[in-house]
Every structure is written in C-alpha cells, then in structure tokens.
Amino acid sequence: MNLTLDTLKQAYAAGKITPRSLVKQLLAEAKTYQDHNIFIHLLSEAELEPYLTMLESSHVNSMPLWGVPFVIKDNIDLAGIPTTAACPAFSFVPEKSAFVVQQLINAGAIPLGKSNMDQFATGLVGTRSPYGACHNAFDFDKISGGSSSGSALALALNLCSFSLGTDTAGSGRVPAAFNNLIGLKPSKGLLSTSGLLPAVRSQDVMSIFALNAQDAYQVFEIASTYDKADEYARQELTLTPPAWPAKPVIGIPDKLSFYNDELAKAQFFDTLATLKNLGYEIKEINFEPWIETAKLLYGGAWVAERYTAISEFFDAHESDMDPAVAKIIAGATSLSAQQAYQGNYDLQKAQRLTQAVWQKVDCMLTPTTPTIFDIKAVQADPIKLNSVLGTYTNFMNLLDYAAVALPTGFRTDGLPAGITLFSAAGSDRQLLKLADQLHTEFVNTAGAKQTPLPIAQPEHFNTPHHIPLAVVGAHLTGFPLNGQLIERGAKLLKTTKTAPKYAFYELAGGPILKPGLVKINPESDQKGASIEVEVWSMPKQHLGSFLALIPSPLGLGKVELIDGSQVVGFICEPIGLEGATNISHTGGWRNWMKERNA
Template sequence: MDCRIASLRQAYGEGQLTPRQVVESLHQQTGHYTDYNLFIHVLTDEELAPYLNRLEESEPNSLPLWGIPFMIKDNIDLAGIPTTAACEEFAYVPEHSATVVQLLIDAGAIPLAKTNMDQFATGLVGTRSPYGVCHNAFDFNMISGGSSSGSAASLALNLCSFSLGTDTAGSGRVPAAFNNLIGLKPSKGLLSTSGVVPAVRSQDVVSIFALNAQDAYKVFDVAAQPDDTDEFSRDEMALTPPAWAAKPVIGIPDAAGLIFYDDHEAQANFEATVTQLKSQGFDIKEIDFTLWLETAKLLYGGAWVAERYAAIEAFFEAHETQLDPTVGGIIAGARNLSAADAYKGSYALQQAQRDTRAVWQDINCFMTPTTPTIFSTEQIEQDPVGLNSVLGTYTNFMNLLDYAAVAMPTGLRNDSLPTGVTFFAPAGSDRALLKLTDALHNQFNKTAGAKALPIPAPKAELFDTPHTISLAVVGAHLVGFPLNGQLIERGATLLQTTKTAPKYRFYQLAGGPILKPGLVKTNTDGASIEVEVWSMPKQHLGTFLALIPSPLGLGKVELIDGSQVVGFICEPYGIEGATDITHTGGWRNWMKQNAL
C-alpha cells in the first residue's frame, strides 16, 4: 500500500480504500517489525475506534488530512494514551492531546502509535531507550538516528503517511537523513509545544517527518497555528525573513568547515550534490563556517543543559539511577552550572547571533551535510557521548540561531545507506525551504523511505507563504508581453510555465489597444491552455486587481495536475464578438501566428 498523502486521498476519493482498511493493513504490517523496537504503545482497536467512527460519518477527503495515518513521538501527548518520554517511571496519561496533535486530528488524521525515542529526547542516536535500540530501516546493524528514532524508522518502513518528532539539537533531521526521509525542523514557535515534554524548553520544536516535501507542507500547513497556551508560540505572519531570489543563492561551508571524520562516502555524496547544483545554474558561495561550528558547542557545552534538568528536576532527583546511564549523566551535569554560567552562555549566543546575521545579505539559504557520517549500534555502544556529539556538528546551532531547516535525502551511498543535506535559513523561511526541497528532491532520489515509494514531480504553486499567493496569467502579463511589468513592479516572481486542465475555451476579446485574452471554463470541448504561474505578494494583490478591466477578473483556475490557483478568468458575456483561439493552445502561440 502506498502511504503517501496524495495516493491515499486519491484511493479514498475513488472508493478503493477506507480509513478502516488502511489502519487494519498497517497494523498487520507493524507486526512484522517487532524486533526493530519502533513503538512504545500501539493503539488498540478500541483506542482507534473514535477516530475511525468520526471519519465514517463524514465524506471522503472532506478534511485536509482525512484518513491520513500518523505516528507520534512519545514525548508528545495523545489524550488517553500514556506519555513516557521513554521512561516508564515518568509515565502519565494526559487528558488532552498536545495542541499540534489535536490540530492534526481535527484535520482528519489518524494517530496510530506512540514511537520509541532516546530517553527524554537526549540523544541523536536512537539507542538510549529502555524499550530497546531502534534500528535503521535500511540496515539493522546501523543506528536509526535520534532522538525521534521510532517516528522516522516507522515512516521509512511505510507504516504511516507522516510522523511527528521533536527537534532541539537535530532530532528531526538526523533520523531523516539515516532513513531516506524529509525532515522539517520548523522555525521555533510555529508549531505549538504545548503538551510536549520539554527537553530544552526555550529551544524545542515539534518536527515533521515526511516521504516528500509536498506531504511535509500539507502537515505543516495544518499544524502551524498560533497557540495562546504556549508562551513560546509565534504567528507565522509576524515573521518576515529576507526575500529570496527567483533562483536562490546557496551558501555552503568552506573547505575547513566541511567535516566528515574520514567518511569518504559522505564526503563524495556532498561534493557530488554541490556539483549537480552548480550544473543547474545555482550560484553556490563558500562561507567561512567557523561561527556556526562554534555556536553548535553552546547547546551541550554551555548552560542550556540546565534546561534539561529544570524540565524534570523533581523526577530526576527521585529516579536518577533508573534513567538510561548516558542520559542521566548528561542531565546530572547541570548541577555544576550556575546562574553566572547561564548569563555567560546568553552573552555568547547574542554575539553569535549578531556575527552570523550579515551572511544573509549574500545568500538566501545555507546547505550543509545533515551529518558528517553514520555509525553502527556497536560503535555507539563503545563511545555513546563522543560519537553523538559528532552527529550534531551541523544540527546543534539551528535553534540557537533561530533558523528553519529541511533535511533532504540525496541518494544512497555505495554501501546502500541513505545520506543527505540540510537547507536552512532565517525563521519564517519554512515554506520557501520546502519549495526548494520539492524542486530538487527527485533530481537526487527517485524513491523515498525504505520501500521505494516514488517522489512526486515538483509542484511549485503548492508552496505559497502566508505573504504570497500563486497567480496564473494567460495573456498580456506573460513574460515579454506589454503588461508583464505590472507583476514585476509588485515583486512577483515566476514559478513555472504549465497548462490548465483540459476544461477551458480560449478567446481573443474584442477591443484594444492592448489585445486581451479570455479564459472560460466549459463542460464540453475543453482544452489545455498555456499559463504562467507567478508568486505575488499578497499586500499588492489589491492594487493589481484594480488594474484588471471588465469582463476579466480573478478566480480559481484548475491546472493540468489537478491543483487550483488564482488566475485570470473571463465572464461568459465577455466572449460576444470574440475570436475563439482555443486551437492555438495559448496566447504566445496565437500572437506568433498573428505576426506571420
């Protein structure tokens, strides 16, 4: 069964599957992976019944995530199900779901299980759990990455459509890289952490694992809502990241900042990725990466460890000897930290934030390896702290410096293990990063996860930011035509040239002096018409609309891939005296014919 969101929605819409059939099939598949230690609690039929019954009382696909199954990291609350944070003695049963979980359920998603994790989200390895080592979906002897280990591996094994993790130091990106997944680490505060067991409260985010960027975007679009119950919540509309070029300028670490610990496979993959991007015309700039590498050391080498202690202080003092030894040792280190240490760390971070700010004048986003290398479970057992630190080389600084980030797979190494890169940019860049990832993903990888699920063709118009809207134009606003400047002067950028669904008739309207087309939807004899899709800042849409003369206006235009965008449409009365030019397939072709 194909668990990608678009595939399930199509199957539901065509009556080929029901949510109950999907859940039953996935439960059967789950039983094949008991030795992977993916789960802490799998919901029973009785526990699933309210979610399935609710969906069966509504129309298929009537909600954005109708019938879409997902997994939840076990430091995120699901009402009526124990939350353990991978520590049985800590377990409690919440009355209410975490805000982000409730938003997803309200949108029609079905929670299937609470997943295994590094205890108290302290680790990037997936081995620090009394519920067992969580194994890599590609190689049982390799680590899955952590701390969101079960969430990533279960998705990679096609046991759900997406999953939730948390990400403080890389827990939503490292497991994505090791299991051939997209890992979105949202900007801090965009996904509520109300109902999440804190790790480092000021730096925690809820992360999203997905099989492709389009699925990640659909989940993010539902879940990224302000929350009055979370003092760290931020409204996405309040974030104004720097504007991107139509083809973003990408920064990469200079040679001294690229660290692979003698993993030649990882190094070769990253170098090949850079070469391919350059061949596609991307401007790649090498940046001295010292500041970022030094900032990464603050998260565990500075006073932020004290937040891990503060989150569970009373429990820790009563149960320290019952914790995973490595986790307990890390948290116990906070006892030696003082308020003065906290202030020193704060000053150091303030300096780092100021010193790294200037780079965004020269680049739109950064690209780094997601991790320098990967380790076996046996290697981690021999050096659990040192090797864990290696994995955080390119992840630990992200939340401290207030970035959004997306981990993207870039193929399999020669040893058949996944690897990948991470794109990051200032807070609020989430949608732009997902859009870039969507444009690139299937150029580096043809399948997602460990079960060879195809990666869809890019769909640029899907990734509107809260500040922009996709706009389809068909005539004088096309590139090279008289009114294109009306788009350019409003900051619009071209997303793609495509066609409408084959449901339209196309006309040259009567009058002038500037010739104008009319696009009219029809139930019979429709054709596909060429359009350009532009990204328009929403604040300029009103002034643009005021320039459009009757009988033209803006409405919904269906594209050939089935998606809908705002676009030029013509009132039916407007085609009186017009010339039917549908046969030409578009305005550009028609104007060429007229010029002959």
C-alpha cells in the same frame, strides 16, 4: 501500499480501501518489525475505535487528513495513552492530546502509536532507550538516528503516512537523513509545544517527517495553527524572511568535516555538482560562527533547561534513567547563573555575526550529519559519537532558523545520504518548495519501501510573506527605479510576458519616462499584444510603501500573464493615455528604449 497523502485520498475516493481495513493492515505489518523496536505503545483496536467510528460517520475525504494514519513520538501527549519519554518510571497518562496532535485528529488523521525515542529527547542516535535501540531501515546494524527514532522508522517502513517528532538539536533531521525521508524542523513557535514534554523548552520545536515535501507542506498547514495558550507560540505572518529569487543563491560552509567518512564526503560533493549543473549559484561562507554556536547547546547553560524540565523526577529517579542521558542532565546541576548569562551573551554575539549571511545568500546548505555509526560503536562511546552527529544541527534553534532535511541519494554502501537546507525564521514554506523542486533530481523513491515521489508542484507552495509583483518599465532590472524594489528586499523571480490582451504606451511627461499598460476591451476591434514583464517577489510589509511611490495615473492591479496566471502589476488609468505614444509593437519597455534611443 503507497501511503502518500494524495495517493491515499484517491484510494479512499475510489473505494479501494477504508480507514478500518488500512489500520488493520498496518497494525499487522507493525508487528513484523518488532526487532526494530519502533513502538513504545501501538494502539489496540479498542483504543483506535473512537477515531474509526468518527470517520465512518463522515463523508469520505470530507476532512483534509481523512483517514490518514500517523505516528507520534512518545514525548508528545495523546489523550488516554501513556507518555513515557522512553522512561518507564516517568510514565503518566494525559487527559488531553497535545495541541498539534488534536489539530491533526480534528482534520481526520488517525494516531496509530507512540514511538520509541532517545530517552527524554536527549540524543541523536536512537540507542538510548530501555525499549531497545532502534535499527536503521536500510541496515539493521546501523543507528536509526534520534531522538525521534521510532517516528522516522515507522514512516520509512511504510507503517504510516507521516509522523511527528521533536527537534532541539537535530532530532527531526538526523533520523530523516538516515532513513531517506523529508524532515521539517519548523521555525520556533509555529507548531505549538503545548502537550510536549520539554527537552530545552526555549529551543524545542515539534517536527514533521514525511515521504515528500508536498506531504510535509499539507501537514504543516494544519499543524501550524496558532496556539494562544502556548507562551512560545508565534504567528507565521509576524515572521518576515527575505524574499527569494526563482533560483535561490545557496551558501555552503567553507570548511567541512566528515570524520574520515569518504563515502559521505563523496556523496555530498556529488550533490553540490548536481546543484551547479541545475544552474544554482553556490557561495562558500565562513562557517566558524555556526560551529561555535553549536557548542553552546550542550557545552553551555542550556543543559540546565533539560534538568529544569524533569528536575523533581531526576532527583528521585536518576538511577532509573539511561546512563548517558543521566550523565548529561546531571551536568546541569553544577552550572551557575554567571554561566547562563555568559551563554546568552555568546549567543547574542553569534546571532549578530551570522545575521549578515542573508545579504549574501538566500539559504544555507550543509550535510545533515558528517557520518553514520554502527549501533555497537555508539553503545561503546555514546557521548562522543553523539556529539559528532550534531556538528551541523545543534545551532539551528539557537539561531532561530527553519530547516528541511532532504535526501540526496545513496552512498556506494547503499545507505541514504542527505543535506539540510536552512534559512531565516518564517522561511518554512520557501524551504519546502525548494525541497520539492530538488527531491526528484536526487532520488526517485522515499523511505525504505520504494514509495514513488510525486512530480514537483511549486505552484502549491503558498508563501504568505511575499507577493508576486509584475513591473514593465523604469522598475526593470538596470533601469532608474529598480532600486526601489531592491531596497525593499524584493527578488527577481522570472522574466516573462503578459497574455496577448494588452496595449502598451509611453506616457506623456517626465522627467523619468513612464510606461502605461492597458488591458484591451475584448469587444473592441483593437488587437492585443504580449508585453515583456519582470515578476518580482515583494515582501508584503513593504508593498504599501512601494505603492506610495507610484505616481498617477499609474497604480497596481491584476495583470494576466501568458501562462494564464494573474499577479499584481502596474496598470494605467485611461485618462493617462492623453498624449501617449502607442509602443505595443515593440513588445516591451526594454525594446522600446533601444528603438527610441536609436
């Protein structure tokens, strides 16, 4: 069954299935995958009953996620169900659910189970668990990726509609890449970490696995509710990422390592070729500062946060832990305050060095991982191979980025391959919109069960930080006032026309020539024209200062475009038409300037 959100909602509306019958089916299917070691705790019928009863007392699809099944990584609390973090000796039963989990339940979603993971979220492999190594959805002998291994597998094997993971060093992106899924690593603080057992508390985020970017966006909309009780929470509108043009400029590392994996290398460069054929500008960026920053997460004092999160338990139960996890956390006990300060100095330097990249490109693109390994190889060399997988992921939270792992096809050996797109904090929606536009250019299905991808719907991805702004005259590209847009971080989205409902004038006065766009009264005999405009994406925080520069009789209002949509744009007060020249016949300011100069 297709469990994507919109398809599931349609099935419920048509009466083809009920939440109760769906849950029964999914529980039965989950038991057929016991050898994959997906779940630590699959909810029983009795544990699921309160959620089903609540839904049955409400109208079908009366909530945004009505009847949508999801899976929770087992370091995230679900009320009344043990949280183990893949360590039985650590297990406890929380009285209330994590803030994000409760938001999803309030929206009608059904928690099916707590998923297996690398113990204490320490690992990118999915093998560091006493509940068994998680097996890749496409190749049983390959790693699933971690630490959010079971969450990714449950989704890839069609046992839920979406799942929750966490991401400190790549745990929400590596399993997505290895299992043909979208993996959203949100900006720090946008998803509450209340009820999440920390790994590195200052850097942790809760992540979302989805079959497509549209589903990830719908879940993000609900999950990103601001939690005032979380000291690390941030409100989305306080983050101001740069505006993007219609086709963002994409940066890639100037040097790439695939650890001798020629199949991974070939797939990545095929991806770049596709993007270039689609018209995207690709720029190589000196990537050394990012590579050096990645080393800080495990090679610096941030390891001490892993110890801090479970220090009492660790001191009493180190022998009960996975050996590789225990070895990593034990290393924190020898770190000094001097090393902690030095790490912060190094990070501050890296943040300054890397900040300038957003003046050159709109987002960055890397392989999600250099390669993939067999389970046996990782078990034989657990720390070194795990470190390889973090090459392009470990720096993300340290440098405060949002990121999306995107599938980009299959290697010649049949394994999924993927890239990660990342940009400044707050760019989550922009990244998901880009992922939605690109996803079907690379693959047709999601997960391992051939779930079809939806048609891209870029209009569904609201970006609250920016506003489309239509300009018609001296602010056009190449004209005298265009710099007022550029200096405010605006980016050109498209060149288009208004609906054929306007008259266009050159206004009297100067010294800079000004246009006047006036909507015609539909009851008048005057015939309207379509006038060329440029639509720019303007950061909202700069709109006020831009408006202050606009001289009377001009102002900002709603302008109807030829496709029927409306955007903010320049309009003219009727009094400004005294002495004006009607230039509607030219179809736009650029044409009028050519005619006027001639």
